[in-house]
Amino acid sequence: MFYRVLISNDALGSMALAAIEAYCRGDGRPTGRKGLETLGYVWGHKKISDDSIIYNVSKISVSLSATRHRDWVRADPEAGDLKNSFMERWSPELSLLGDFHTHPYASIDEVKEVSGFEFSDADFKSLESDDWLWEKTGNAPLMLAITICRVQRVHLSQGDQVRNNVGSFSVGEFRFWVNAAVGSLDGEERTCTGNKRSPVFLDLHSRFFNLASDRIERRLEE
Numbered sequence: 001m002f003y004r005v006l007i008s009n010d011a012l013g014s015m016a017l018a019a020i021e022a023y024c025r026g027d028g029r030p031t032g033r034k035g036l037e038t039l040g041y042v043w044g045h046k047k048i049s050d051d052s053i054i055y056n057v058s059k060i061s062v063s064l065s066a067t068r069h070r071d072w073v074r075a076d077p078e079a080g081d082l083k084n085s086f087m088e089r090w091s092p093e094l095s096l097l098g099d100f101h102t103h104p105y106a107s108i109d110e111v112k113e114v115s116g117f118e119f120s121d122a123d124f125k126s127l128e129s130d131d132w133l134w135e136k137t138g139n140a141p142l143m144l145a146i147t148i149c150r151v152q153r154v155h156l157s158q159g160d161q162v163r164n165n166v167g168s169f170s171v172g173e174f175r176f177w178v179n180a181a182v183g184s185l186d187g188e189e190r191t192c193t194g195n196k197r198s199p200v201f202l203d204l205h206s207r208f209f210n211l212a213s214d215r216i217e218r219r220l221e222e
């Protein structure tokens, strides 16, 4: 299977807003801790063919009831279903596609040192054990992670495709990476695409891609 993940400008902005607020301002608890992880849910459309699934993420909602720490975040067990039941009424044309969480790091050196934009083993385990998410997404949950760090110097830059499943961009002195993985059933067993050699193509800039030899008009056979 091949997976293509598109994220609307609005949805990507909402995900980056969640990441930057938890990173810079924390979550308002009396501890005043900053640099926190946060999470939320993603909705949109899914186009399923024999050999591919295309995800189009158009709506993001941050989960306010999640428990946030510097290196982990835990969802409230009822929050996803509550929000999804609301969305079934508010935007019945959309379906739940999966979830996202953030990875906050102090510096770009730290991100590089620990490969901070990769999913952790705990991320994969938590996805595989999330019965509710598998059920609601037709056994094809999308997992997104958005990594954030502060950079010292701000250079002119444009978005960067780090790997087919990892994209990166900067806003002011903040650098972001988005990583995407998709779960599927292998017989009865739940599996998930990994960090590397992933069949997921995260497509943040497709308007400006043109693939070599790609053609729109069918050429007449000679």
Ligand SMILES: [Zn+2]
Residues within 6 Å of the ligand: 101, 102, 103, 118, 119, 120, 123, 145
């Ligand atoms: Zn993670």
